[in-house]
Amino acid sequence: MIYRETGQFKTSYAADQAILRLREDRIGLLVILAIAYVVMPLVASEYWLSTIMLPFLIYALAALGLNILTGYAGQISLGTGGFMATGAFAAYKLATAFPGLDFVVVLVLAGLITAFVGILFGLPSLRIKGFYLAVATLAAQFFLLWLYNKIPWFTNYSASGVISAPTRTAFGIPVTGFEASVTTKYLFVLVVVTLLSLAAKNMTRLEVGRSWMAIRDMDIAAEIIGIRPLTAKLSAFAVSSFYCGIAGALWAFSYTGAVEALAFDIGVSFRVLFMIIIGGLGTILGNYLGAAFIVLLPIFLNNALLGLGMQEAVAMASHLEAMIMGALIVFFLIVEPHGLARLWQILKEKLRKWPFPY
């Protein structure tokens, strides 16, 4: 009986409405936050922070965005990379046009611009579903990348098309570019991801989230209750793209330090989609589990194979990675659409009854 709700009575709806209703869950979250905010910066090497934690956090944010659209609102999208690129280029244009602008403002504006683009490409969802919508968003992916590649204005007429992200400050502290330390970049991204995760949790458990899920589960009944499919679907596209746009901007500014369209190709769209399938559709926790899994799997395989003394471990690892991912995706799609997050929940239920199952 490590984990249980017995004895934790809620005496008001406000208490029952709290994000984490169990004391154990709240303690768990505090521990994770303490590790992320305190232990990591102190203990983790620069290599860990910059090549594992940063992409993990940013992928988790993009997954959060896609999960809102696909997991909660039921609208499939293969345009994640295109929306991330939109955020990256919007942030670049804003940061260079207004050098004094606080980077937080740049991020929010880049997110809003991406939200607008997302609404435009979400319009077909009012007419088409499933496979056809997937194809339409795929078109968005290719069109947007083509646009940023083709029109020199987006790269400020740079010859190579690859541009480095300039240093920008948030509240007076440099958080991007060469002048920012890896730890600062990590902490900045962590704060952004924490705040946006909290906002996503709130939206998905309140009215707007319920209207997304209602449209996902049964659009006819949703309409008869008074939910407008137009508002519900387009708000999902807007919020989702807002998140993906900010993820793209962070990718370019905080992680790679380079703004280039190629970084957001179709492979990124699929990778984020795999994250939410493996992590769990329609869950918040699943985004972190999925992102961690997909970021860590190749590293783990590499090290494991090297440890076994395998020659050509790198090539072998990437084959294995593809096979494992493929198998897992099929497994989760067929057996457990709620992914790793659901497996975690089942484990918690087991713990609740342990050691006296009833």
Add this chain to the structure above:
Amino acid sequence: MSTVEQRTAAVTRRREIGEVLLAVENIELRFGGVTALADVSFDVRRGEIRAIIGPNGAGKSSMLNVINGFYQPQGGTISWKGQRLRRMRPHFAAKNGIARTFQNIALFKGMTTLDNIMTGRILKMRASLLEQALYWGRARREELEHRAFVERIIDFLEIQHIRNTPVGKLPYGLQKRVELARALAMEPELLLLDEPMAGMNLEEKEDMVRFILDVNEEFGTTVILIEHDMSVVMDISDRVVVLDHGRLLADGTPDEVSRDPRVIEAYLGVVHD
């Protein structure tokens, strides 16, 4: 609940029946070559329980779909509170207090009972997206206020124990009850119930009859009820519309329609064949 009690209830209710709330006139509805409704007219008065009966395929469900704007009839008019509408729309219906349940349950399967019922309050919520993201201001206030309202419905329908269960996992009878709860959360003036007791066992049926009567009496909600169980219809409805092959066969009190020779033929004719 005994039949006598129900009749007494019907008698007390009948006194509170008011003006015409909804009227349909000369409704024509066709699907390709199939005529689902032909020249159907009747009205519904405030506070009454109005039954629609008829054999399978008579057009009963189609009639409810016309009333809440889900099907657009090729001909005829709908008046709501004396106002003639060129066409009814689902959103207009929802906003004006017309709620319904479906013959083949239309719940949001992936959501919990509580969330399903909370969707019934969506039209009453005003908080902006930003307030919801921050769970602040109106978002917080509304959530708690509507939660309290929904909890009253949960108590009323005795479904406290399944509050946090995803509805897809519930047995059929309970799903029907949750669907009623979601409709009630809209605080409807007119409640459209499409075979709310179909497929239920006797005990569940009795509960459902009690809930419908309670809703009608305590909140004054007007009810249109499609039901195949004649004893239920005769017991709780004030007036009955009989449809057959898309046409209006009879319209009157339960006693009147049950004595109508055409109704007897439509129902009993099958037996004689």
